[in-house]
Amino acid sequence: xxxxxxxxxxxxxxxxxxxxxxxxxxxxxxxxxxxxxxxxxxxxxxxxxxxxxxxxxxxxxxxxxxxxxxxxxxxxxxxxxxxxxxxxxxxxxxxxxxxxxxxxxxxxxxxxxxxxxxxxxxxxxxxxxxxxxxxxxxxxxxxxxxxxxxxxxxxxxxxxxxxxxxxxxxxxxxxxxxxxxxxxxxxxxxxxxxxxxxxxxxxxxxxxxxxxxxxxxxxxxxxxxxxxxxxxxxxxxxxxxxxxxxxxxxxxxxxxxxxxxxxxxxxxxxxxxxxxxxxxxxxxxxxxxxxxxxxxxxxxxxxxxxxxxxxxxxxxxxxxxxxxxxxxxxxxxxxxxxxxxxxxxxxxxxxxxxxxxxxxxxxxxxxxxxxxxx
Amino acid sequence: xxxxxxxxxxxxxxxxxxxxxxxxxxxxxxxxxxxxxxxxxxxxxxxxxxxxxxxxxxxxxxxxxxxxxxxxxxxxxxxxxxxxxxxxxxxxxxxxxxxxxxxxxxxxxxxxxxxxxxxxxxxxxxxxxxxxxxxxxxxxxxxxxxxxxxxxxxxxxxxxxxxxxxxxxxxxxxxxxxxxxxxxxxxxxxxxxxxxxxxxxxxxxxxxxxxxxxxxxxxxxxxxxxxxxxxxxxxxxxxxxxxxxxxxxxxxxxxxxxxxxxxxxxxxxxxxxxxxxxxxxxxxxxxxxxxxxxxxxxxxxxxxxxxxxxxxxxxxxxxxxxxxxxxxxxx
Numbered sequence: 001x002x003x004x005x006x007x008x009x010x011x012x013x014x015x016x017x018x019x020x021x022x023x024x025x026x027x028x029x030x031x032x033x034x035x036x037x038x039x040x041x042x043x044x045x046x047x048x049x050x051x052x053x054x055x056x057x058x059x060x061x062x063x064x065x066x067x068x069x070x071x072x073x074x075x076x077x078x079x080x081x082x083x084x085x086x087x088x089x090x091x092x093x094x095x096x097x098x099x100x101x102x103x104x105x106x107x108x109x110x111x112x113x114x115x116x117x118x119x120x121x122x123x124x125x126x127x128x129x130x131x132x133x134x135x136x137x138x139x140x141x142x143x144x145x146x147x148x149x150x151x152x153x154x155x156x157x158x159x160x161x162x163x164x165x166x167x168x169x170x171x172x173x174x175x176x177x178x179x180x181x182x183x184x185x186x187x188x189x190x191x192x193x194x195x196x197x198x199x200x201x202x203x204x205x206x207x208x209x210x211x212x213x214x215x216x217x218x219x220x221x222x223x224x225x226x227x228x229x230x231x232x233x234x235x236x237x238x239x240x241x242x243x244x245x246x247x248x249x250x251x252x253x254x255x256x257x258x259x260x261x262x263x264x265x266x267x268x269x270x271x272x273x274x275x276x277x278x279x280x281x282x283x284x285x286x287x288x289x290x291x292x293x294x295x296x297x298x299x300x301x302x303x304x305x306x307x308x309x310x311x312x313x314x315x316x317x318x319x320x321x322x323x324x325x326x327x328x329x330x331x332x333x334x335x336x337x338x339x340x341x342x343x344x345x346x347x348x349x350x351x352x353x354x355x356x357x358x359x360x361x362x363x364x365x366x367x368x369x370x371x372x373x374x
Numbered sequence: 375x376x377x378x379x380x381x382x383x384x385x386x387x388x389x390x391x392x393x394x395x396x397x398x399x400x401x402x403x404x405x406x407x408x409x410x411x412x413x414x415x416x417x418x419x420x421x422x423x424x425x426x427x428x429x430x431x432x433x434x435x436x437x438x439x440x441x442x443x444x445x446x447x448x449x450x451x452x453x454x455x456x457x458x459x460x461x462x463x464x465x466x467x468x469x470x471x472x473x474x475x476x477x478x479x480x481x482x483x484x485x486x487x488x489x490x491x492x493x494x495x496x497x498x499x500x501x502x503x504x505x506x507x508x509x510x511x512x513x514x515x516x517x518x519x520x521x522x523x524x525x526x527x528x529x530x531x532x533x534x535x536x537x538x539x540x541x542x543x544x545x546x547x548x549x550x551x552x553x554x555x556x557x558x559x560x561x562x563x564x565x566x567x568x569x570x571x572x573x574x575x576x577x578x579x580x581x582x583x584x585x586x587x588x589x590x591x592x593x594x595x596x597x598x599x600x601x602x603x604x605x606x607x608x609x610x611x612x613x614x615x616x617x618x619x620x621x622x623x624x625x626x627x628x629x630x631x632x633x634x635x636x637x638x639x640x641x642x643x644x645x646x647x648x649x650x651x652x653x654x655x656x657x658x659x660x661x662x663x664x665x666x667x668x669x670x671x672x673x674x675x676x677x678x679x680x681x682x683x684x685x686x687x688x689x690x691x692x693x694x695x696x697x698x699x700x701x702x703x704x705x
Contacts, residue, residue, distance in 0.1 A: 011701070042487045094467050094697075096414075153683035156412065156467060156697065157619060161676040164612065168669035176663060295471055302468040334489060336602070338482035345476025349458065352469060356462035 005365065012361045023357050027350035035343045042334045049332065053324035065210040067327070073281050074291065075319040076215045077102070077274040081297035082315050083226055084270035086306040090230075091243045091263055097144060097159025098271050098294025100166035101137040105272025107170060107183075108136030110196070110285045114182045117197030125199045126214075129276050137272015138265045140166070145264035149257040163294065174287045183285055193285045202281040215277040222270070227308045239263055271297075296322075299348055318344060378651035379518070385644045386522035392595065393636030394533045395420070395607075398588025399614030400621060400628040401537045405581035406452070407618060408544060409574050410557035412697040413455055414470030416585055417611025418477020423448030423586020424606050425481050428501075428593040432493035437504030437528075440590055448586020449579045451477060456578040460571055463699050478605055485600040495598035504528060505594045529591050536584060540625040553577055557693030560700040570700055585611070616675035622682075622691035635671045642667035 036046035056071060058064045081098050088095035109129040117125060144162060147153040173183045177191045185194035204211035230236035238259045241249045246256050274293070279285055300318055304310030325340035399416050406413045413419075426447035431440025451473055458464040485492065495501055508531075510524040543550040555563040556573045564570050592606045617635055621627035641648075645659040645667070682692075 038483065042483075096467060096471070147680055147683065151680070151683040153680055154692075154696075157615070158676060158679055160414075160612070161616060161672045161679065164609075164672040165669055165676070168665040168672075171668075172663050172665040175665070295475065298468060298471055299475070302465065334487050336482060336486050338479045338486075340479070341475045342479030342483050345472050345479055348468070348472045349454065349476070352458050352464040352472075353462055355464060360463070 007365070008363050010361045010363050011359065020358050023354035024351060027354040028347060031343065031347040031350050034346050035339075038342070039335070044332050044335060049328050049335070052328035052331070054320060056320065056324050057327040069204075069211060069213065071319060071323050072213050072216050073278075074323050075316060076213065076219045076281075077278045077291070077293045078296060078300065078319055079219050079312065079315045080222065080274035080277070081271050081293050082300035082304070082311045083223065083308065084267045084274070085297045086301040086304070086308070086311060087226070087230075087239065087270075088264055088267040089301055090239050090306050091260060093145070093148070093260060093264055094156040095141065095144075095159055095264065095267060096156055096294070096298060097141060097162050097268070098297050099290050099292070100159065100163035100294070101141050101268045101271040102275040102278075102290045102294055103163075103166040103170050104140040105133035105137035105275030106279045106285060106289050107166075107173070107275075108132040108272070109276035110183060110279050113196040113200035113280070114194065117200040120199060122199040122201075122203065126203065126280060129200060129280055130273055133272040133274075133276025134269040135272070137275060138269030141268020141271070142261060142265045145261050145268075149260050170285075170289070171287055174285075195284050196280070200280060201283045202277065213281060215281060218277070223308060223312060230308065235259075235262070296344070299344065303348060303351055381644070381647050381651040383518050383521050385640060385648060386518065387525075388644070389633060389636040389640045390523060390526060390530060393632050393639055394530050395588035395592045395595070395610050396614055396617055396635060397533045397537055397628060397632040398591065399585050399611055400617040400632065401533075401540050401625050402581040402584035402586075402588070403614055403618045404544075404621070404623055404625055404628065405540060405553075405577050405584065407623060407696055408554055408557045408693055409577040409581075410560060410693050410695045410698065410700070411455070411459060411574065411578055412466050412470065413452070413473070413578065413582070414467060414615065415451060415455060415473025415477065415582075415611075416614050417607055417609070418474035418481075419448045419451040419582045419585045420477075420589035420592070420607045420611050421481040421605055422451050422477045422589070423583075424589030424593040425484055427586065427590035428495075428598050429484075429488075429493070431501050431590075432495070432498045432598070435498055435500045437500050440501065440504075441587060444586040444590035445583040446586075448589065449583035451586075452579040452582025453575070455582065456575045459699060460574045460578070463701060466697050466699065474611070481605055482602070486602060488600075492600050493598070495594070498598075501594060501598070529587075529594070533588070533591070534629060536587075537625045537629050544625065554693070557695060560695055564700075564702065570702075585614070588614075613671050616671055619692075620671075620675050620678055623693070624691065635674075638667045638670040 032050070036050070039046040039049055056067050058067050061067055081102065085095060085098055109132045112129050112132040113125070116128060120128065140162065141159075144153070144155050144158045147158065148155045173181060174193065175191050177184060181191075183193055185192045203214040205214060206212075230239070238249070238254055241252065241254065242256055242259050249256050249259070271294070275289070279289060282289075296318060297315075300311060300315045303318075304314040321344060322337070322340045325335075325343070326337040329335045329337055329339065399420060402419075403413065403416055423444040427440045427444025430443035431437060434440075455469055455473055458469045459466050505527045507525045507527055513524040514520045516524070544554060545551075552563065552568050553573055556568060556570055560570050563573075588610070589607060592608075592610065596606050613635060617628060617631045620635070621631040641659070642664045645662065645664070648656045649659040
């Protein structure tokens with residue numbers, strides 16, 4: 001018999017909490033340190049930069065509440081998209097079409113805003129926009145899911161292509177001046193998106209100097225609902241079973257195709273809803289409406305291990321990273337908001353590496369054939 | 375009439391000149407996918423190869439150093455992808471997307487950081503010379519096709535050569551056939567003694583390196599001018615992923631596919647000029663929105679993807695275990 005190799009890798013049940021915490025904390029610390037080294041190379045004081053970044057430059061700001069409001073504006077879409085993507089990923093359906101579904105949702109909501117904005121009162125209008133976003137995004141996603149269920153079309157590649165079709169559709173509306181194009185500002189000679197009528201703007205509830213964005217409340221409720229759905233509802237259980245093994249699910253009498261379609265519709269619809277919330281908060285459509293939230297959402301969902309509460313925390317942190325970097329870079333010309341992407345990349349690489357030590361054990365060959373584990 | 379045939383020649387010439395990076399990206403991704411790995415990091419990998427290749431080429435005043443550095447820098451991205459997905463068993467989609475985020479972040483970080491010290495390509499004779507056209511004897515004298523196909527810079531020919539070599543390698547060499555076995559059924563390949571990890575590492579690194587060459591090409595084609603807002607790669611990495619499907623994982627078809635996708639890409643810029651030169655035959659081009667040309671590669675790919683799955687013809691091209699990690703103890 002051949003001798004066993006010196007080191008080999010064995011799967012294990014998840015490591016205990018202390019090991020997990022140590023692995024992930026080390027990963028994040030190492031990423032932050034790497035970032036600090038990179039900043040030093042550029043001649044930027046890392047302590048000052050990180051200081052501004054992690055506090056969002058709120059201390060010393062003239063409009064501290066405004067910073068929080070801007071933060072929420074970026075946080076809500078990322079949170080909802082990540083939650084929605086996690087639903088699909090739990091079923092091992094690789095929906096990387098978040099960008100496209102977000103755009104379609106935003107387009108549908110904007111169409112409603114421009115068409116009906118003058119006639120409907122604000123609460124009704126917001127509801128209509130949300131519904132349009134939900135349906136638009138959901139149908140766009142369910143198209144890919146349907147093909148996957150019926151013919152086994154590769155959903156990763158298909159949703160990737162659909163992202164670009166949606167993006168160029170949005171660009172088409174952004175750059176084409178025509179009488180039928182209801183998205184544009186008729187007063188402007190050059191093509192330019194029009195501001196929504198007042199009733200289509202997101203409700204901001206004033207609390208002292210701070211104006212609470214209603215979509216944050218909606219996102220909070222959504223989190224709670226999803227948490228309950230995944231944990232206690234039949235639908236959530238079915239997602240888990242299909243994700244583990246479609247044949248088991250089939251054997252147990254579940255209609256796998258239907259479950260996939262239902263879940264992907266839900267996932268894509270929520271992404272469309274995030275698009276509707278975002279345009280309504282911004283009060284205007286834009287060609288870069290997604291802020292890459294469809295891509296970042298994949299990273300967030302994965303970093304959080306598809307865990308609902310984990311996603312809340314992770315998306316809050318990633319938004320700090322992105323918005324903080326944006327505000328901090330205003331005082332350093334050599335750095336721009338892309339530094340957040342770099343840092344985000346390093347964090348994910350190291351966390352993926354840390355994952356390995358949580359999921360696997362390295363076994364060292366013992367002296368007389370016995371195994372020592374390390 | 376002479377003027378309008380010039381427009382046509384220039385249009386055909388630019389199809390090749392502007393779109394060869396797609397070929398590099400596609401061939402690199404085909405090698406990667408034939409090893410069973412779906413690397414969605416093409417865009418970022420190309421960006422990393424582009425910026426480091428360009429800077430190295432400028433620093434040493436040598437085209438070759440630029441090429442080698444681009445290959446090495448992008449190869450490192452491939453090595454990172456391999457380390458995470460092959461050894462550490464991380465999810466391929468997530469890792470690939472992160473390579474893109476990271477690569478673009480690094481691109482802007484380095485470029486912004488250099489600021490005023492950014493080197494201009496006009497100061498680097500070797501790069502300018504390397505990117506000027508080399509006329510192929512005899513063939514370049516042909517009317518229209520001579521200019522369009524046979525008077526290009528060296529890197530165009532290199533790209534075609536790499537594609538042809540990759541095709542030969544995948545179909546006619548022992549290692550190439552084994553590589554395909556790794557992508558189809560790693561457990562079976564493992565059982566006959568193919569070193570899966572080694573095969574994956576080598577081809578993931580080489581594939582990413584080739585993508586990096588495409589990035590380097592784009593840097594030179596943009597005359598090495600760094601813009602703070604737009605990356606040189608400008609979505610070509612994503613088109614390359616689409617092109618792999620369109621070419622049915624075949625490097626020779628990738629050459630054809632590059633010309634087809636390149637046709638639409640370039641048409642978007644030349645639509646006005648062509649419509650002007652041939653008002654009778656091509657006047658309708660002016661009526662089409664430019665975004666349609668941009669969307670066409672993705673639309674065609676989506677249709678191809680759907681059509682092949684409906685006809686259940688995934689066999690010949692798409693590796694069966696594409697995107698799945700291989701863990702020996704789960705056999």
